[in-house]
Amino acid sequence: MARLTNIDSFFSPRSVAIVGASNKKGSIGNVIFKNFVETAFEGTVYPVTLSYDTVLDHTAYKSVRDLPELVDLAVIAIPAPAVNTVMRECVDIGVPACVVITGGFSEIGENEREEELKSIIRGSDTRVIGPNCVGVYDRRTRVDTIFLPEERMGRPNNGPISLVSQSGAFVAAMLDWASLNGIGMDKVVSFGNKIDVNYSDLIMFLAEDENVEVITIYMEGLSKxxxxxxxxxxxxxxxxxxxxxxxxxxxGAAAAASHTGSLAGSDAIYDAAFRQAGAIRVYSSEELFDVARIFQCKKAPAGTRVAIITDGGGSGVMATDALEDGDLTLAPLDEATKSAMEEKFPPYCSVKNPIDLTGDADATRYDVALEEVLNDDNVDAVLLIMLFQVPTLGDEVVGHVISHSRRSDKPIIVVSSGGKYTKERVRELEEGGLVCYPTPERGVRALSALCHYHAYRRKKGKKG
Amino acid sequence: MARLTNIDSFFSPRSVAIVGASNKKGSIGNVIFKNFVETAFEGTVYPVTLSYDTVLDHTAYKSVRDLPELVDLAVIAIPAPAVNTVMRECVDIGVPACVVITGGFSEIGENEREEELKSIIRGSDTRVIGPNCVGVYDRRTRVDTIFLPEERMGRPNNGPISLVSQSGAFVAAMLDWASLNGIGMDKVVSFGNKIDVNYSDLIMFLAEDENVEVITIYMEGLSKxxxxxxxxxxxxxxxxxxxxxxxxxxxGAAAAASHTGSLAGSDAIYDAAFRQAGAIRVYSSEELFDVARIFQCKKAPAGTRVAIITDGGGSGVMATDALEDGDLTLAPLDEATKSAMEEKFPPYCSVKNPIDLTGDADATRYDVALEEVLNDDNVDAVLLIMLFQVPTLGDEVVGHVISHSRRSDKPIIVVSSGGKYTKERVRELEEGGLVCYPTPERGVRALSALCHYHAYRRKKGKKG
Structure with missing residues (x-):
């Protein structure tokens, strides 16, 4: 069974000890200590170190035993031979959560040291993330044990996507990428050698967290x-x-075994297991975030019938191909829907799905098409392709799309490919709650995940 | 047979007539005329219009017959009913190349008008791109018949990638996207209803063009x-x-039929035909440019054996998976290569392919690894993964990579995922001639195209 004991202390500690806090600029203990004291972290932070009397003007303590209170979280970033001594102290005084940043355990063959660490925590309520990890990032509470300085790794804003990964490098690259792309994240964990806290614990914990709307996972293999x-x-x-x-x-499996010691097992077995457990499998980091982002639309399509609206016929064809790849179908529009559009559009527009508003489309055509397809009972979701290069397409289309999205319980997923002008419109749409993608293929892939996730939930008897 | 007659006049005209040039700001005839007179286009430009005596201070002419010289190129952007009269005049006086921007032909059922246009040019040497198209973009010569204003559609700089597409919207979105992403393009054509100049003509022409290093094509179907x-x-x-x-x-095929009247035919037939003809097939616009860009490395790998060097074990595993998808193999490193690295690296680094320099990698480890694998006869190409979040990785690694790339005839393809700092290093690497990708999957996909393209050429008996 997954064990939730004290997991919350990793993310919402009222007090933190940084064991190995340092004044040496750029050192691991320095970067982590700064992460807590130079940000909006609201709890108390104590430096624990034998080397200094104060760290960045905070009184330092020689041991976790000397602290004026029992801390909720200890972050341990000291040389490997000293880790187990400190861990023993933490367990003794009852620290609920420890992140062991330090490497130099089983990953370099120091199995004895790792076994000792395991035996120290066995039977206690002290939980451990690590060793050999970058640890925890929670933008909401400002817990940030990642020892990579801000100038190398950007920190994303708070948002609904959580990430769990054994690999620290993957977490670092993704946080950095998310910060550049304005993607919000909450509760990010890399647990390295994972002697205690593992995928199952975190999945259970994150699923119950109201701030987390989607759990993303990178893994190379599973033991349990x-x-x-x-x-x-x-x-x-x-x-x-x-x-x-x-x-x-x-x-790849052989490489994974050498990287994290993962016994990869047959890929077909993983595939079947993920499907059976209702998880969504993806095949690249790009797809991981494309799929994660779509759940921000917060709508549960009732089926897999998609209406495509476009001002570029080619993009409509691409999207139609992608529907088949994603096991979705072109919604068979009601005759009344088609006639209503036919009456209002020039004769060269195509009112059959994919609906082609053509290269002289204006905001009104988009408004009419959205109104009609959203009211059509044969439509479960809309893929809205807007190529903003078309000069007749006025900026007011952004407002139309946002208000349709607000009034309807069907998801509207936007695809817009282009440059600077397009990027600005996409930003406005995203501020209005729309989820946008740069190509038809990526938009449809994400929409497919959304539709099939909700189909799974319906099948399991839960409401969307 | 593909016909090359006068195709060069579309791209390198010494004189151009803009039929339908206009003073009305934002109109099609105004945008196109400005594209020629307000840029570095070196030839003579004549406005031809019945509506004005001058257009943007240039003396206007009533007809192409009245021009002081025979122009190389006529761009026709007037109402559809007047097009055939003007085209007849162009053929009569012997204009070598005409771009007919105007829509209102077979695409809206005006088949008679289109048949008449065909009959007008039949037997002449006048070549036509269009009707119903956005025409030609050539950054080198500054031919730009695209009627979308700069504020909606960015214009990319000159570069080695050419693009041919029936769909104008696709061309517009791609040019706009390329301009934002600093991707250089040369000779871009959208030919709409393609009554004359077609894929085959342009492919033949572009293959002989020294400025074009790769031909990219978007198509929905083929007639010939x-x-x-x-x-x-x-x-x-x-x-x-x-x-x-x-x-x-x-x-998708049905949608294509309704969009461009393409008879799509069996996809398996296209697939086999492309392969037989040595073309590289891709499945999204992103992949089109990922693959196109790799040819900028200008190296011909002798086989499909790839060495992966990484500072993030996870990315090494992802890349190894992707190799198999791309029909490439992990190069079996020579024992001497491995021992040389083993001597110089800490024991926790993995010197087996994928080579893992781990999360405290520095520039020297990359330098050593590149030196060794590039000298290994078992290696045809290198996939170099650099996660720049690692603070030990000094900026000087950029210089090391560039100099290895310059001295070796084996391609080095870079993968770097991240944010702001990473983006700056990637820009430096690209300025040094390296081709870079944001994920292992995209990098390997492109490398696969490079390796298999050169294998095809070797098989056909040509040198790489």
Whole structure:
């Protein structure tokens, strides 16, 4: 069974000890200490170190035993030979949560040291993330144990996407990328050698968290398959779980074994297990975030019938191809829907799905088409392609789309390919709650995940 | 047979007539005229219009017959009913090339008008791009018949990638996107109803053009399959041809028929034909440019054995999976290569392919690894993953990579995922001639195209 004991202390500690806090600029203990004291972290932070009397003007303590209170979280960033001593102290005084940043355990063959660490926490309520990890990032509470300085790795704003990964490098690259692209994240964990807190614990915990709307996972392999299946199946009924599993190929599995010691197992087995547990599987980091982002539309399509509206016929054809790849169907529009559009559009527009408003489309055509298809009972979702290069397409179309999206319980997913002008319109649409993609293929892939996730939930008897 | 007569006049005219040039701001005839007179276009430009005596201070002429010289190119942007009269005049006086922007032909059922246009040019040497198109964009010569204003559609700088597409909206979106992303393009054509100049003509022409290093194509269907095959097979021996063919699915094919009247035919037939002709098939606009860009590395890998070097083990696993998808193999490193690295690296680095320099990698480790694998006869190409979030990785690694790339005839393809700092390093690498991708999957996909293209050329007996 997944174990939730004290997991919340990793994300919402009222007090934190940084063991190994340092005044040496750029050092691991310096970067982590600064992450807490130079941000809006609201709890108390204590430096614990043998080397200094004060760290950045905070009184330092020689040991966690000397602290004026029992801290909720200890972050341990000291040389490997000293880690187990400190961990023993933490367990003794009852620190609920420890992040062990330090490497130098089983990943370099120091199995004895790691076994000792395991035995220290065994039977206690002290939970451990790590060792050999970058740890925890929570923008809401400002817990940030990542030792990479801001100038190398941007920190994304708060948002609904959480991420769990064994690999620290993956977490660092994704946080950095998300910060550049304005994608909000909440509760990001890399647990390295994962001697205690594992995928299952975090999936269970994150599924119950009201700030987390989607759980994304990078994994190379699993040791406790049954526990993972149970946790994921339970979580999926509440929160979508999107998994990027690598080590698919034979050579990839061998590389994974050498990287994280993961026994990859047959890829077909993972595939079946993910499907059975209601998880959504993706095949690249780009797809991981494309799919994660779509759940921000917060709508549950009732089926897989999609209406495509476009001002570029070619993009309509591409999107139609992608529907088939994503196991979605072109919605068979009601005759009344088609006639209503036919009456209002020039004769060269196509009112058959995919609806082609053509290269002289204006905002009114989009307004009419959205009105009609959203009211059509044969339509479960709309893929709205807007190529803003078309000069007749006035900026007011953005407002039309946002208000249709607000009034309808059917998802409207936007595809817009282009440059500077397009980017500005996309930003406005996103501020209005729309989810946007740069190509038809990526938009449809995400929409497919949304539709099939809700179909799974309906099948399991839960409301969308 | 593809016909090359006068195709060069579309791209390198010494004189141009803009029929329908206008003073009305934002109108089609105004935007196009400005494209020529307000840029570095070096030839003479004449406005031809019945409505004005001067257009933007240039003396206007009533007819192409009245011009002081025979122009190389006429761009026709007047109402549809007047087009054929003007075209007759162009043929009579012997204008070599005409771009007919005007729509209102077969695409709206005006088949008679289009047949008349065809009959007017039949037997003449006057070549026509269009009607119903956005025409030609050539940044080098500043021919730009695209009627979308700069504020809606950015214009990319000059570069080695050419693009041919029936769809104008696709061309507009791609030019706009390329301009935002700093991707250089040369000789871009959208030919709309393509009554004359077609895919085959342009492929043959572009393959012989020294400024064009890769031909990209968007198509929904073909009418003259045999001619296309001949042109593409001949072109592929000199210049890579990358094709994004939509209308793959049954519903997509039906949508394509309604969009451009393309008879899509069986997708398997297209697939086999492209392969036989040496063309590279892709499945999205993103992939089209990912693959096109790789040919900028200007190296011909001798085989498909790839060495992966990474500082993030996870990315190494992802790349290894992607190799299998792309029909590439992990290079079996020579024992001497591995021992040389083993001597110089800490014991926790993995010197087996994928080579993992780990999260405390520095520039020297990259330097050593590149030196060793590039000298290994078992390696045909290098996929170099650099996660710049790692603070130990100094900026000087950029210089190391550039100098290895310059000295070796094996391609080094870079993968870097991240934010602001990463983007700056990627820009430096690109300025140094490296081709970079944001994910392992996209990098490997492009590398696969490079390797298999050169394998095709070797098979056909041409040198790489």
């Amino acid at each position: 398959g049954k526990m993972f299946m149970e946790a994921t199946a339970a979580a999926s009924l509440k929160t979508p779980v999107v998994i990027f599993k690598s080590g698919r190929s034979k050579a | 399959g045999k001619m296309f095959m001949e042109a593409t097979a001949a072109a592929s021996l000199k210049t890579p041809v990358v094709i994004f063919k939509s209308g793959r699915s049954k519903a």
